[in-house]
Amino acid sequence: MIRSAYSHQAAVAELSEISAGPLDVVGLLAAAHHPKAGAVVLFSGEVRNHNEGMAVDYLEYEAHESMATKMIKAIIADANQKWPLNIAVAQHRTGKVTVGETAVIVITASAHRGEAYAANQYIIDRIKHEAPIWKCEYFSDGTKKWGSNCHC
Amino acid sequence: MKIQVFAVLKEYFDKEFELGDDITDIASLQSHLSCLNASAQGILQLCRFAVHDEFVDHDFTITKNDTICIFPPSSGG
Known part of the structure; x- marks a missing residue:
């Protein structure tokens, strides 16, 4: 049986903004369809194996969960004010995230691609710089360092 | 008052x-x-403060029953 894409929409609507477990990137994309949207943009922020010349093993994310949740909701509400979006959702990991895993996902959908791209970038930029979420980098040489977002 | 740092x-x-x-x-x-730990003075200048899940300014009045959260610059994503 072919399941309607729209039957997944409740899952997107009820998404929690902060997750201690792996993000279901494929499942969220499967749910992110809307009859009025001709464009769906998905951004997956992933852990890379290097930063500033150092080999990275994994990251640990910490968040002030209630404030981060509230702030991501507010950022998405702002994006909905600025662009005519059919879907706008975001979810960020906490805890240990290994190389190649998704640390943050943003999905936007709109009638045309321009709005979906612009809103997606707006949402991820603000989440990175404003939400009370922090990464600690664990390097292959056994050292660790709390990250900053100065370069991205 | 209770202080929580991140x-x-x-x-x-x-x-x-x-x-x-x-x-x-x-x-x-x-x-x-900053007096308790002088080496934290620089990072404290960059921090945001929150009381009852709301960001507050430097002139915000705090009392003994408050919990104050101190946030360094964000580095999510």
């Missing part, structure tokens, strides 16, 4: 600790913490 601030202070009632606003809290 991320890199945990390298300078306990994650959670109590302070006396003589501190009356965020600015005096910031000064007090």
